[in-house]
Amino acid sequence: MKSFLANVYPSKWQISSIGSLMLFLFWLFGYDGITFSDDVYYILAGKEFWNGTMEVGSYHFSSRWGAFVPAGFFSLLFDWDIHWISLVSFLSYWATYYLLLQFFSSKNERLILTLWFLTHVYFLHFLTKIYPDSLLVLWCTLFVAAASLRFEKPFISGITMVFALFMGFITKETIVFLAPFPILLFLFDFNSKPVQKSFYITLVACGITAALLYLGYFWAKFGDPFYRVTSINAGHYVSEFTYADKGISSIIKRITYSPFLTFIERAYWPWIVLAIPGFWKLWKERSHPEFTLAFICLILGFWFMSSTLEFYNPIYLNPRHLIILIPFLSFFIAKGWDTWINSFKWKQLLANLLLLGLTYSAITSDWKMAFFQLALGICLWIQYKNFRLIGIAILLLFPAIYSFYYQHQIKQYQSLLNQLDSEVEETAESPILINNFLDFSKKILLEGDSEEMEKLIPIEKADSIIALKPEKIRLFLYQYYQHAYPKEEVDVSNFENAIPINYSLESSKTEGLIETRTYTRKD
Structure with missing residues (x-):
């Protein structure tokens, strides 16, 4: 068996x-x-950039050229196929690998690196998405990797570091x-x-030049x-993910033990432990x-960085933001694999740390984690290394x-596209109330068809539509x-409470995750 393996x-x-x-293949x-969120902006901004209509303004996403310019370029190459536009994320991951x-x-x-780099669920989730974080994975890694060449190729190393940092x-x-x-x-x-x-002379000189060009543009x-x-x-802005508005106790919680809980909940804990x-x-x-110094910078940044310079508000540890840690964690896992496999003390420490994560997951009923x-x-205690x-x-x-x-099961995205196309084609003049996040994304879902988009109304505006008393309303x-x-449940409930007053249900159908209803006005 040993020789076979x-x-x-x-x-x-x-x-x-x-x-x-x-x-x-992943x-x-x-x-x-799409995620019906920020990626919608980046996709549309990329298209506008290459059409010459994109304007940089006060909205801070509008100057994230590195996020939407490549996406827009790929949209030109692949004729608005969102999956193929996300090829830019694949290339970023592959180059990092x-x-x-x-x-x-x-x-x-190399085998250990491959296994741990390519299997984190949140990391892979954004492999097929158009988000700046997917590209940042490459730039962070390139920035650090270039530094390793500072003795052999100092000039190239310095220029590459500044290029990666700027990008x-x-x-x-x-x-x-x-x-x-x-x-x-x-x-x-x-x-x-x-x-x-x-x-260091190259690094400082190029860094100052890049900074002056960047600041000069805005000036x-x-x-x-x-x-x-x-x-x-x-x-x-104040939200459930901000801390300063909730008092000092919320901030203290965020910068002490809360990050550990986030790491466990979002599946980063096993990577950190190993x-x-x-x-x-x-x-x-x-x-x-x-790698060690850069990782320290990233961890301290995530742990203590403020989301604004006007006052101290620690950033929210969104699992999407944390994916830039995966290259570094997988690097350390691979480099340290032989350190713990023959050490009882190391195995004991790692097992105890995993036990802490397991305990918290069990307390919160996260049985998968x-x-x-x-x-x-x-697995840490299996003696035969190949097994x-x-x-x-x-x-x-x-x-x-x-x-x-x-x-795929919880989203059924292709079914959504097919049924939405059918709905707007079959419905003549009746307004169609849809989820707010679908309305936000309709330029992508309907590929910019303005005539069809006009039929779609966000459900949060149901009251204003009902007040107009159209003959029929589609949901x-x-x-x-x-x-x-889940917060959109409020808008759905408001609609269902308001609609029976002036309208009666004519038909209702559920297909997969899509529920369609037709309401007729009461005479």
Whole structure:
């Protein structure tokens, strides 16, 4: 059995090929449509940019060129096919994967990297989406990877770092978490080896040039070089995801134990736990300081950064924002794999940390995460390394693959498109009330058909439509709102309470997740 497993163990190039193929297949079959949220803006803004109608303004999304310009370019190439527009996210992930592979010569480490990089469910969820976070994965990794070349190719390293930081910043401001990284890297080099002066001179010179060009653009266009900062501050609003408005206790909770709970709830905890040995090993050996220092910057940024500069309000740890941690966590997991497999103390520590996560998941009745952490903890203690690796591989791959099936089932996106097209084609002049998030996304769902879009009215405006007393009112209700936008239940309830006063139900039909009703005015 041992010799058989050794013979089928893939080579280094086979691992990278299989990993690339897996990523492509995940992208190809994992597409489940748009999220009816920020991605709508980026897709439409990209189209407007290439049509020459996009205007940069006070809305802070409007200057995230790195997010919507590539999306718009791909929309030109693929004729408004949203799935193929998301190819930009696939290319970002694949390029990141390729960059990480360059730091591993061992086929075992490459295999571990591949498994952990390609299987996080939230990370994969945005593989088929048009969001800046998917592209930021690449820019953060490139920024750090380029720093590793500072001694061999200082000029190229410095230019590439500034390029990656600049591209990252015009994609999404989160990359500012890495701003302290060059300073920490300089201090590390200063204390451990001769400083490569040409690298830091290039880095500073190119950085200042890029900053002046960026600030100069806003100064020339808006008369304020810090207009971008002002627009970000203006973008802050009070919501259930803000803390400053809820008092000091809410802030303290957010910057103490709340992030740990988020990591557990959003499936980042196993990745963080298994990354600890690798981080510790590299830190102790002073090896790959680029990754350890950058990771510290990211963690501290996520933990303490404020969403506005006007007052302190820690940012909300949206699981989408956290996907930029996955390249670093998978890097540490692969580098530290051999550190813990033969160490009882390491296994005990990792198992105890997983037990903490399991306990919290059980308390909150998150049985899927509880089982995952339990199974992973058991796998740590399997003695035969190949069986252990196979067990962990199955444990990682099954949720990743199942998540695609699950999303397809709860969303049924293609069915939504088909039924919405049929609804607007069959309905003549009667207004069609739809979910608010569908109304927000109708330019994409109906591919910009203005005549058809005019028929669709958000359900939050039901009262104004009923007041006009049209002869008939159609309701097109996408039940996915109960999963993704439960707050819209209020608008649905308001409609159902108001409609019987002046209208009677003529017909009702439910097909999949779509419920359609026709109401006729009472004479």
